Structure formats: C-alpha cells, structure tokens
Amino acid sequence: MMKIPNDAVAKPFFQIFKGTFFIAPASLLFSRTPFSFSELSSRIHLSQRFLPQFHSNSALNHEPQFDRPRSIFEKITKLDDALKLFDEMTQRQPLPSVVKFTQLLQAVTMMKHYSCSIHLFKQMAAISVPVNEYTTATVIKCYCQLYHTSEGFAIVAYGLKRGVLPDVWTFGTLLNGLILEDRILEVERLFKKLVKEELCEPNVVMYSTMIKGLCKFGNNDTAIALLRLMNEKGCKPTVVTYNTIIDSLSKDQMIDDALKLFKEMVFHKGILPSVVTYNSLIRGLCNIGRWDDASKMFKEMEDKKISPNVITFSILVDAFCKEGKVEDAEVLMNIMVERGKDPDVVTYSSLIDGYCLRGEMKKAREVFDSMRIRGLVPNVVTYSSLLNGYCKELKIDEALYLFREITEKGMKPDVVAYSTMLQGLFRVGRCEAARKLFNEMRAHNQIPNACTYRIILEGLCNNHLMEEAISMFSLMGDNKLNLDIVVYNILMDGACKSGKLDIARDLFNDLSVKGLQHDVRSYTVMICGFCREGLVREATELFLQMDERGCPPNSATYNVFLQGLLKNKQHDTIEMLLQEMGGHGFSLDASTLALLLVNPIARSFDARLLKLIGKLVPKEGADAPCSTWLVASEYNINVGKVNRSKLFDDYCEA
Template sequence: MNLKNYLLIKFGGNFITKSFLLHSNFSTNRSMFHKITNLNHALNLFDEMSQRRPLPSVVLFNQLLTTVTKMKHFSTSLHLFNQMCSLGLPVSNYTMSIAIKCCCQLYRTKDGFALLGCCFRRAIAPNVYIFNALLDGLVLEDRILEAEMLFKKLIKQKLCEPDVVTYNTMIKGLCKFSNNVTALALLRLMEQKNCKPSIVTYGTIIDSLCKDKLMDDAFKLLNEMVYDKRILPDVITYTSLIRGLCNMGRWDEASKMLKEMEDENISPNVKTFTALVDAFCKEGKVKEAEAVINIMIERGEFPDIVTYNSLIDGYCLRGEMIKAREIFDSMTLRGLIPNVVTYNSLLNGYCKNLNIEKAMQMFREMAGKGLQPDVVTYNTMLQGLFQVGRCVDARKLFDEMHAQGQIPDQCTYGIVLEGLCNNRQVEDALSLFHLMGDSKLNSDIVVYNILIDGAGKYGRVNTARVLFQGLIDKGLQPNVRTYTVMISGFCQEGLLGEAKLLFLKMDESGCPPNDVTYCVLLQGYLKNQHYDDVVMLLQEMDDRGYTLDASTLSLLIDQIATGSLDWSMLKLFGKLVPKELLNDPSLCDWE
C-alpha cells in the first residue's frame, strides 16, 4: 500500500490529512470518496477541492455529493449542490438527479420539481434517474394520484423509458394504499414493455397481498415468480408470507414456510423473527413471543426496537403492565432508545387499566426525552382521561394537541364526542359537532351514531330525532348501529310506537336488524311492560339464527317468574340462549 492510500484510509477511513488533500492528484484518487464515512471529513474535502485552481472536474464533485447523499445527509448535500452552482461548475443531469433525490427524501418534492424546471432552462435533458427520484418523492408524500399522472406522462410524451426502478416505485406507491389490482396491472404492463420484473417487484406486491390477508393471491403470485420467471424468493419474501399466515392464525402453514426457508439456506433475519413475535403478541401468546426472542438471540440476531415494541404491546394488551415496564427497562439497558410507538403502547396499557396518573407521568416523560407525541398518543390519552371522567383535563389536552401542531383526525373527534356524551356533557358534544361545519367529519356516520346514542341515553330524544333526520337529509345512509341507538332512545322515553315503526323500516331500507337491535327492542318492551310483540320478536330471532344477551335473558326470566309472561316461552330459550349463558349459575335458577 502506498503512502497516499495509507494516509487516506488511516483509522478505517476516518482520518484524511490536509497535506494529502492539498497535494493529491484528484483525478487519480476517485476511490477515496468511497472511503469517507464521516461528514466532517467530507465537508473538509469539499472545501479543499473548492479552493483548488483550476477546479477539479465536476465528476469528482458529483462523486463527493453522492458519498454525502449515501450517508443520508440530504440537507448537507443540497447545501453542497448550491455551492457547486455558485462556483460555476457545469452541473450535469447526474448532479441534478442527486439534488432532486435529496429534495424528495426531505419531503420537499415541490423543490424537486423546481429543479426539474432548472434542467429545462439549462438545456439539461432529464434522465430516468431524475424522474424516478420525483416519483419516489410523490410516493413518500402519499401523493399517489400525482405520481400516477407523472408516470402516464412519461410514457405518453416519451420523456424517458421507464426502467425497473420506475415500475417498482409506482408499484410501491400503489401497494401503500392497498391498490393491489392496479399494481398487478402495472406488473403486466412491465412484461408488455419488455421490462423484466425483479424480486423487489414481486416482493412488494406479495407483501401488500399478505397485509390485506389475500394469502391465496399471494401464493399464486409467488408460484408465478418462482416457476414462470425463475426468480427465487429471498428473506423479505418469506418474511411477508410468514407474517401474513401468522396474522391469519395459520400457524402450521407459517411453520412449514419457516422450515422451507431454512431448507433453502435462507436464514431468518430480525424482521422475520419480529413478524413472529408480533403475531404471537397479537394472539396474546406472549410466552411464545419471548421464546422466539430467545431463539433469535441464540442465533446471533439481536432484537431491535420494533421487536421490543411488539412484545411490550403484547403485555399491555393483556394488562400485564409490570411485565411491560420490565421489558421497557431492559430494552433501555441494552442501549435501545424507546420511540413514540413504545410509549404509545405503554400509555394504552395504563389507560385501559384506568391508571391515568401513571399514563400522564409517561406522557410528560416523552417530552423530556425529546419525543414528539403523535395523533395516536393524544387519542390514547384523551380516551383514558374521558374514561375516568376527567373531562376538564381532556379538553386541556385537546387544546394542547392543537397548539403542538398535531391535527386531530376522525378518530380524535370520535373519542372527544363519545367522551363528552358518556360523561353527560351532550350539549358540549353538540357544540363541537356544529363547530365542525361542513367538514367530512360532520358527514361521518360514526359521529352521528355517537351523538344520537348520547342524546338518547340522557333524555334528549328530540335532539336524537333531529340528528337522525339530519343525516338522512345529507344523503348519508343509516347503518344498523344508527337504527339501534335511535330505537334505544325511543324505548328509554317509552315511545314504543316510534321504536317499532323504525324497527320495521330497517328491512325496507335494506339494513336488517341484528341481534343487538332485537335485544334493545325486547328490553324496551319488557321495561315498559309491553308484552304483545315479545313472542313474535323471539320467534323472529330464532328464524334469523340470533341469540339473546345476558341482560335481555335476565329480564325475560324475571318477567316469567312474576307471571307477566307465559312459561311456554321457555321452549324458545334452548335455541336463543348461547351455551356460555346456559352454564352461568346466576341465570340457571329458572330451570
């Protein structure tokens, strides 16, 4: 090794001497850019290159720009690009593609298109790399319709010949929104255009199909990939399939897939093991999940933050908060830094256990750790506060959410409206509803269901009636929940005639009542001592294959015991009572 190269890569490429920078022949040391792993050294090198006269070739500047970009220092790369322009260097389409890629990776695709305009003004012909970067930026920003328009424009106006990366980027965007049909159509277009699909092409669609639980379609595409295209599955493909099978509870098939993977000498990676951990945790099988983690550690694959997040969430879902906290602490001891997802799981666990003080403590701890709560964080905390009746604190948190720049989503408004209604603050819920104006939230059937239910429960049946009519006037279709809560409101006020009319209207409107609707109406009749239609309703339930819930069954038994209903009804109970209720000692005295 000569002295120049020795100085260049001393200490593993983390030391570059000034004398080398000043005296090296840049044109013969292009490989030095690949040795740079430290941003400061890259910046020093750029400064030294900028001071040389004559200036080194733009090719060398491009190589340095590429090195910084590969380090994912996108903002710095753009700064260096601007300096290159100030130096009067003749930037090429390669230079522009790097700058545009950096803009897009920073979610500044608008600036990327501005640079595309610069290309045209400078008579630089945009290449496929530039358009790929712009497409990727649009996909990153969830602007999939604009990405589709740009893709079609490339083909129609023949601006460039799309390559496999172009197609893969579009397929990634389509699959991001579960648009599997169009993604598959694009795969067929690739074949027509003689653009050979890659493992990434097939893997992206297979992963999307698995996430949408379309496992048969996923395996069909896998067979096409392997047997028709002679493309062998990789660890990513197997991981997608194993995750999909586990999430559907098809454990035996997942086990076979894992064995097949091993037989093909493809070792499971962290994501494969994490998929298994996550699936076990969602099934409540946290012991099995821990066993998987132990196996992965034995095999030299160390759990990452995603793995631990799944395990913590698993314990939180089971209400085992002490164990969840132990995992949290052990994770930090291993040098892993908890993220927003970690805290969200713990907050959810504490809130479900009604330990709101501990949840608040952890919520405040997030800020101390430099973590910005997201919409899920605020939604979890709002629901927790409303559950324990702390409406004032919930409102303050809702205001804080706005102040922190977090935009409440549909779920947020649902939580706040339901929280207010459940705490008998229906007027405040209605005020918030009217403040929404004509937003799409104001045209959401779930929101109407919450308000109609709240108004009906707390003696505001006229308000509920107005809301019910209002949603119909807006062209919204009431669902079975809407009808059920409205019927419940009528029954609570003793308006059984209106309840019955609305009940009969359900079938006419193409929204047949479910077992909950029947139980609500039955309870309304029984509580208001209206027995004429009880037998008919029970018979209809039997005909529809519905069952009684515990509270309705208890009311029926009480009415039979007092002689208000005939004992002959007991014959129907064998068909209408679920087995678990038949085995309930508190409900079996009537036998």
C-alpha cells in the same frame, strides 16, 4: 377479540424450532446488564454443544455477503465525518469534481440525513460547484423523502437552467414523492405525460413505483393490470415488483390472490422469492389466523435457505402478542437471539404492546426498562403502547408522566400519542386537561386525524358535554373527517344518552343526505334511543326496516331491542325475537339475560322456551360474539364475573 386455543397459534411455529435450537432462558433477554460480546459467543458455543445440527441446519450460514463499497464515500458511516470531509473539500483548490461532491451527498442521503444533504447541496450551489443528473436526482430524493416533493420539482427547474435534463431516475423519484404525499391525480398526470410525450422510457423501477402507488390508493386490480402491461412492453418485473403487489394483497386480506401471484412469480417467471416476499405472506396469513399455513411458509423459506431476518421474527412476535400469547412471543424472542438476530425497537414495542393490551403494566414496564438497558431507544410508538396501557388502567398520572418524557427525550409526540392521551383524560373525566392538550397538539402542528376526532367526540359525549360535541362536529366542516359513519354513530349515541333524541334523529336522517350508508350500529343506536324514551313503535319500525334496507340486525341489535322491550313491558314479540336469534346463531349478552330472567314474565316461560334461552347463552370459554356495548348502565344490572351459563342453570333449578 376472537379466542384461539393456545396451541393453534404458537405451536406450529415452535414445532419448527423444536429440537433444532437451544431455547435461551428468559433471563437472557431481561437480564439487567447488556450483552457482552464474550457472553454472546459463549452462548453460541453452548448451543453448538447442545445442538450439533445448529450449524448445518441454520440459516446463519447463508447470511448475505456484504458488497464491496462501490464508492469510497460509502465507508463514511458517521454524519460528523461526512461534514468534516465536506468542509475539507470546499477548502481545496481547485475544487474536487462534481462526482466527488455528489458521492458525498449520496453518502449523507444513505444515512437518511435528508435535511443535511439539502443543506450541503445549497452550500455547493453557493460556491458554484456544477451539478449533473446524479446531483439533482439525489437532492430531489431528499426533498421527496421529507414530503416536500414540490421543492423537488423546483430542483428540476434549477437543473434545467444549468442544462441538466431530468432522466428516468429523476422522474421515478418524483413519482415516488408524489405517491408518498398521496397526490394521486398528479401521479397519474405525470406518468401519462412521461409516456405520451416520450420524456423518458419507463423502466422496471418506474413501473414498480407506479404499482406501489396503485396499491397504496387501494387499486390492486389496476396494479396487476400494469404488471401485465409492463410485460407486454417487454419490461421484465423483478422480485420487488411482485413483492409490492403481494404485500398489498396480503394487507387487504386477499391472501389467496397473493399466493396465486407468488406461485406465478416462482413457477412461471422463474423469479426467486426474497425474505421480503415471505415476510409479507407470513404476516398476511397470521393476520387472518391461518397459523398452520404461516408456519408452512416459514418452514418453506428455511428449506429454500432464505434466512428469516429480524422483520420475520418481529412479524411473528407481533402476531403472537396480538393474540394475547405474550409468553410465546417472549420465547420466540429468545430464539431470535439464539439465531443471531437481535430484537430491535419494533420487536420490543410489539412485546410491550402485548403486555399493555393485557393490562399487565408491570411486565410491560420491565420489558421497557430492559430494552433501554440494552441500548435500544424507545420510539414514539413504544411510548404510545405504554400510554394506552396506563390509560386503560385509568392510571392517568403515570401516562402523563410518560407523555412528558417523550419530549424530554428529544422526540415529538405524534398524532397517535396525543390521541391516546386525550382518550385517557376523557376516560377519567378530565375534560379541561383534554382541551388544553388538544390545543397543545395543534400548536405543535400535529394534525388531528379521524381517530382523534372520534376520541374527542366520544369523550365529550361520555362526559355529558353534548353541546360541545355538536359544535366541535360542525367546526370540523364537511370534509372527509366529517363524512365518517363512526363519528355519526358516536354523536347519535351521545345525543340519545343525554335525552336529545331530536338531535339524534336529525343526524340519522342527515346521513342519507351526506351520502353515507347507515350501518348496523347506526340502527342499533337509534333503536336503543327510541326504547329509552318509550317509543317502542318507532324502534320496531326501524328494526323491521333493517332487513329491507339490506342491513340486517346483528346480535347487538337484538340484545338492545330485547332490553328495550323488556324495559317498556312489551312482551308480545319477545319469544319470536329469541327464536330469530337462535336461527341466526346469535347470543344473549349477560345483561340482557339478567334483565330477562329478573322479569316476572320469565315465570311464564315454558320448558321449550327456557331450553332455547339456554342455547342462546354462550358457554364459558366459547366465543361470545355478542358485544356488550350499548348496555345501558341505567338498568343497574351487573352480573359481574358470574359464569353466564351458570347464572342460567341456577335460575332453571330455582
């Protein structure tokens, strides 16, 4: 990962908080006992004493006011109460109106108990409660949220039989359902049909839904075109419409386009940005390392009295953790608490993940325990981070124990959890256990994704089970999982390493047939493979082809090729390659350097060449852009934690 000086990441943010907020000691977050209300209020009191400006400055004063319930049923917040009420209603003579029943259904839907809502609807049908547009739209929403949009269409038919015509709400919900299920073609077909046959006049929500769909399917440009079109049709976009596109652009790292749209929204359309707008932009800026701009955004939202919410903080905590600044993330979480925004499961998960990524499992476990003490229930994502951490440390039994705990706690391991566990098992060579787990995964209807297959194929290859990898690969068939350059690279690498160069070569040639583009790694793997078998001429040909085919070699390719040449005692082109590397700003990795320096030819290097090599060695603390992947262990060279540049200096002195 790119190394960023400590200050660059967190400092801009903490400057905002500096002097404004009382920073709670870490013990507040990780104390063994949960907060009591009196504790919380005494802490607020303390911060008031320390910081008179806390109140005048704080966005705490600008909390959104809760709307009065629009329906008496909105007061119902517990599922049990709703079910009891439903039973009562069904007993009443005469039956309450369809409106009352629908409101109850909506209350249950609001609590996200979609299956339950559907169940209630079926009971309503059984006792012949009539339905109207509201009832069907609500039930359709439930089916859509459960990824059963086709059932939603069946409800439309059910309504039609009873004289209920689908309206713009119903169609909007159905479009949303199709989008959730990635049914792109049907989304397009339905939308066009609605417009063409004038089945309903699209409104701002429907346009926004379509825009969401286009963004989801990677079509930001069309989404923006639709934004323009709805304007032409006299349908005014809202902040939600803009947020959808701004978020998508930010996610696709097109942050400057997102900012352009943001300005258009605020200055030309006069639409006030919301906390969601800022959250998307801040996350986008953090993701590409524009920390100063992100902190400016954060300040801007405070100036505009838009209160950062749990998600805002969560984004920052996550960004800090991803940069390895877990301690800063913890300080930020304390500030959250100070500002009355309690970190939620997602926030804690980010922190846990941060510690796991650094291999600090003890700390990760502490945070995990403290969040549970706080009454927060870890979810599958939280568990997956821990699984990943333990697996990386090769502590497979701890990982397995946690993995079983997921089920014990009444949750279902998802694809990520299974895949992480599989990766761990393969890493320690427990292939049989991995096989069993894979079967279990399929038995539990968790569909392996491209990542799962990569892990399995890589695991089989690394454990010298090349035949199984190949048969697994052919079992995958010609679908989009198979049409993945990464999978090919894994297999070619595996084949090369197990001395099956023919298989690797076939796969390499198969790529063009399948319409896949060779990437730098594909070439590098093959160059490594050819060199391993002493086929320097073929390796050289491939190396030269890379530029011609518009896929120029990178640092890793040069390192692998250099190692191959050295191993095969082909010293003629080494100097030229080193000079090319210098020209490209590439670096020598530790093992290539070591191999170069232990080679007798090094004795013949003149001062000029040694100086060049010195430049190619990354200095300590600097970015090391060359990856060390593909470094052949067979060379048995281990420079360990020796300072790379020191290694070189020592050599020059000797």
